[in-house]
Amino acid sequence: MGENPPESERETWRLSVDGSSCLTGSGAGVLLVSPSGWTLEYALRFGFKATNNEAEWEALIAGLTIARHLEVQRIEVSSDSQLVVGLTSGEYEPREDSMVKYLSHFQSLKLAFEILSVTKIPRAENARADQLSKLATAGELEKNQTVMIHYLDRPTISEADVMDVDIPQGPNWMTPFIYWLRDEILPEDPAEARKLVYRANRFQLRGGILYKRSFSFPSLRCLAPQEAEYALREVHEGVCGNHTGGRTLSHKLVRQGYYWPTLHQEAVDLVRRCDKCQRNANISRRPSQPLTSITAPWPFA
Known part of the structure; x- marks a missing residue:
């Protein structure tokens, strides 16, 4: 053997x-x-x-x-x-x-x-x-x-020449909520602390990501300012964007599962700054059809 x-x-x-x-x-x-x-x-x-x-x-x-x-x-x-x-x-x-x-x-x-x-x-x-x-x-x-x-x-x-750069983000509107939900750290101002504790009941922290509870939608992922700007432009004028109005744009982002406090106002501001939207928008003060002149045979007829 x-x-x-x-x-x-x-x-x-x-x-x-x-x-x-x-x-x-x-x-x-x-x-x-x-x-x-x-x-x-x-x-x-x-x-x-x-x-x-x-x-x-x-x-x-x-x-x-x-x-x-x-x-x-x-x-x-x-x-x-x-x-x-x-x-x-x-x-x-x-x-x-x-x-x-x-x-x-x-x-x-x-x-x-x-x-x-x-x-x-x-x-x-x-x-x-x-x-x-x-x-x-x-x-x-x-x-x-x-x-x-x-x-x-x-x-x-060729993949070795590409390096992902993680741009550090400074403190933003999510920072106090994360500090409280993760580390139980409150602001020094008592009024701000009470307000934060009350508002934090609407948020939850899962896997290091902040979510906002919603009544009619699943939990909405909270976005930082840099991420929010990218999401706005992608939905408004991206591959599937159709240059919708400000209110429709904000509702579409909520349906996609995103949230930040100034979502609606920033959506309206983006549409107002969009060159294509301003060039092709309907003019509400313009008549629906050309004006027709009416001749009077005598005064006040």
Whole structure:
């Protein structure tokens, strides 16, 4: 009887990746095998032009991303790209700016695994991943129902250049309610404190978000001034906006589940400032039809 494999080998996943670039398009193939033999085949089609090296990197990053979502801790990666293996092992130094970004993205993904190794294998031993990458560039990809398909509109490294900036918001009308409902902190002025406690019965704090109780609608989410201005303009002149009047605009925002104290007045002010509304609005003092002159045959007839 043979000896059982070590625990580390039984828990190690195996990942085979390959990229393909040709005149008809670019794509990647990913083959992920669990320790128990469960296999996941993945074809990735690119909506952008990519070189062979970039396609190899995209395949590697896609495979590691899938493994991270599956909470894999130990993984062995096989690739037939000498450049990718050399860069990940530190044998090569990246010269192109795109290779530097891909390597940096790989280093950030590497932190999610306990053990991660990338090995160079001959192309003949990476046949299935190569077939998947070729399949991603073929026209009959949509007809294949046994392979998971994903479309990548832009390179992965382009997402690393975008950074979400959270603009801090100063104290606003919601701050006293949040302090009271969350920390039970009241204003120093006794009159303001009594008024706040009375008004706070109409509000509730759930998950750090302030809501206002409503009689005929579900709880209304309270908006800060910056959020309120965006919501007003989006409903008034956004994709589905039709430049409604101030009262209709405020009622529509309430039906959408939003609230702030000056909602109605700000809606009216926005409509008054809207250039298109002022140019195309009906003039109430204008007669509905042209005036008709009446001639009198004699005075006071």
